[in-house]
Amino acid sequence: MTVTTSEITASTDLQTVKPTIGNFERNLTWWVLGCIVVGITLGKVFPSFFQAVGGLKIAEVNLPVAILIWLMIIPMLLKIDFSAMKEVLNHxxxxxxxxxxNWIVKPFSMALLAWLFIRHLFAGLLPVEQIDSYIAGLILLAAAPCTAMVFVWSGLCGGEPKFTLSQVAINDAIMLFAFAPLVALLLGLSSITVPWNTLFISVLLFIVVPVVISQVLRKLLLSRGQSAFDNVL
Known part of the structure; x- marks a missing residue:
């Protein structure tokens, strides 16, 4: 049986190229564990220094943490094109x-789980004065839709790029306005009081500022051409 070149080409075209991730991403778990160990060690060795760093706050929001979060998420936020929201009707x-x-199931279910596990089931294993902080932390995490990793998961599973971009854009746009009221509601239901200025400063530092910076950088890079933009990403 003779196989022609055209048949080989057609067969090759039908093969699906599996998305891959680099060594850094593949070993991300170990990087995270390593950072935790290093952080705890440094905190034990230089306690006064890190207490001073922890004291750099505005409305109880730590500024060094905000800056580190900017460095972590701005590269991913560069991929967001808010003009992609016009694709929403197509998906x-x-x-x-x-x-x-993102806005009904996740935050309310997490608040329920926090109440169940932290307030009741594991309450005896935790310091009493820290229980509210644990619950508040879980609520804060649940109320913020994941942005950066969505691009990673979509790429790995061969997702539709326009759908990914449009849903990330609309979720980020909603987060600008809905995050603080939703967190305030859930914290109130959990009998935890957080000042409104803390919530607004959190939204400003952790959402508004990185989004604005990333969009300004995106426009500057695109003004130099698509290749310059792709090289940065």
Whole structure:
């Protein structure tokens, strides 16, 4: 049986190229564990220095942490094109599911789990004065839709790029306005009081500022050409 060149080419074209990740991403778990160990060690060795760093706050929001978070998320935020929100109507069902999960199911279910496990089941294992902080931390995490890793997961599973971009853009836009009220509601239901100025400063430092910086950088890079933008990413 003779196999022609055209048949080989056609067969090759039908093969699916599996997305891959680099060594850094593949070993991310170990990087995180290593950073935790290093952080704890440095805190034990230089306690006064890190206490001073921890004291750099505005409305109880730590500024060094905010800057480190900017460095972590701005590279991913560069990928967000808010003009992609016009694609929402083309993916209305998928976007609807995403919004329902992100803004109804996830935050309220996490608040319920925090109340169940932290307030009751594991309360005896935790310092009493820290229980509210643990619950508040879980609520804060649950109320913020994941942005950066969405691009990673979408790439790994060969997702639709326009859908990914549009759903990230609309979730980030909603987060600018809905995060603080939602967190205030859930904390109130959990009988935890957090000053509104702390919530607003958190939104400003952790959401608004990095989004603005990333969009300014995005426009500057795109003004130099698509290749310059792609090289940075």
């Amino acid at each position: 209305s069902k998928g976007i609807g599911v995403t919004l329902f999960i």
